[in-house]
Amino acid sequence: MIKRKKRRFQASVAIVLILVALILAGASSYMIDYSLGYPQQERNSAEHWQDRIKDECPWTTHWMDSVYQNHCVKDTFVTMPSGYRAHAIYLYAPKRTNRTAVVVHGYKVRAEGMLHIAYLYNHDMGFNVLLPDLYAHGESEGDHIQMGWNDRWDVLRWSEVADGIFADGQSTRQVIHGISMGAATVMALSGEQTPDRVECFVEDCGYSSVKDEFAAQLKDQFGLPAFPLMTTTSWLCEARYGWSFDEARQIDQVRKSVKPMLFIHGDCDDFVPYRMLKPLYEAKTHGRKAIYVATGSDHAHAYRDHHQEYTQRVREFVLSNLLSKKVRK
Template sequence: MIWISIIIILILVVLSLGVNIGLKETVMSKRKESRQMLEELWSRFGTDYRNYQNIPVEEVIIKSYDGLKLKGYFHRVYKDSKKVVIMNHGYTANHYIDYQFTDIFFEEGYNVLLIDMRSHGESEGKVASYGYNESKDIGSWVRWIKDKIGEDAYIGLHGQSMGAATVMLYGATHPNDIKFVIEDCGFTSAREAIKFQFRKVKIPFWPLYDLIRVKVKRKYKFDFNNISPEDAIVNSDIPVLFIHGDNDKVVPTWMGEALYNEKNGEMDRLYLVQGAGHMEAYSKDKEKYKQVVKEFLDNIK
């Protein structure tokens, strides 16, 4: 009997450690500092932030629905333009990573709002919620834009990875607020994204996922099982451009294809980038990426 008790205790200890490690990796990974992000912007994505330092910027702080301070950076290059795109970065990053995309939208006459998503950069918050709370924050930013430039603002969303999931979740449920969504390497659901990562590092999905999920639900009030961009967009009329690298080892390519096939609206487009890893679609072929985005935007005017 004593050996059985020891084995049970060991199993419980291992599970407890697994849950704590899993919790940290899924929602509380160390966030990247600004300097680190700027270095990565150049070394990995080939974009020099110094090229954007002289562009007029308004630093903005708003309150989220649950009382957090959220930080944004509004580049209003065109004073008379009603067109704005809101940029949403991925997990552990911050707004700096999105400067690589700004020229695409500036060239199309858009002003650009870059944001630090909750619990990232200079925004408050402790955990990432795979788009659940972040999509609600988009609503607060949309409200700020309309208060700033008018109810007739023409607003689009761009997001990468977790940011891509965020913009799909918001766009699908608020078609009257925005005109389009560009999602780059987004996942089908939080559950599938976590499952893929667990398998990649050979961590048993069961029972750890359910234990982590229960702890997150109890402590942070959201449920991984209820976060599904794939389910959200299926009946949505909002035009979506789906972008994915075919060498993505973080969010597999099949997820991008599944999202497109699930929605497949008349104005939707799928752009797969050969040889691109996670979040590398633009840096792999910048001119083609620009062309695809511009053609998509022209098609929905």
């Protein structure tokens, strides 16, 4: 009798464990598709983002209409080392210069969604500008969103492409500026060896790590703790796509970075929580750094809400670092 009860108990435990495993597997698959899936048919058009930028930042409207009517916005396609076809748009500076901005968009945005930052660099600062579509965004190929992690290598390739487009007998002098996931991409790149042409970085409301961001959203949107779902979803991501949430730690890349970086964040941001800013800023212990807190701004709206001050802060930081001698990595 005792042995029979013991066997029944063991069988019940096994059934419960199998059910838990199945539930976690199903939930992990759902979370991967929910957070990293972005099929072509769901992507908003270039016109959608142009209209949105005009609506949110109306001072850019005349410039945007002008550059499109005069065919100043040009397309380029390249094949990345991984084999996928990638797209970007670019604009030459109003006057010939080797100063160039590579501007990186956020989660489920596309190149045209960064035209307000292109306005800042092209119209206000007289820079050449290149705006890539990241992997699985816009007109670039791709089967999932990389959350700015493997995107760092693609942005490095786009820096090379920009140099080929805009160099006028001399290497370009580049700033790489990203917002949200684009900022996470910028920080991920900052910890790698970058060529001399990449002289400084601007990150606007980037997250400290992919795991931190997903954990924050898991709690906010679903009311769930990070463990165990975040762990199992990370395992599935590694099995499916070759990278895990645990490795995608922007804050560790910032610790390794040596080139100048400007950190920007709205103090009312709860999508990429404002609390992430301080640890990121403090993690940078090598090279110049500066910080700008956009009072009252929520996620990715610092420029919209404070465009004159934002422009001034970016201008001062970027020009001071493009014109100075620095340690290069």
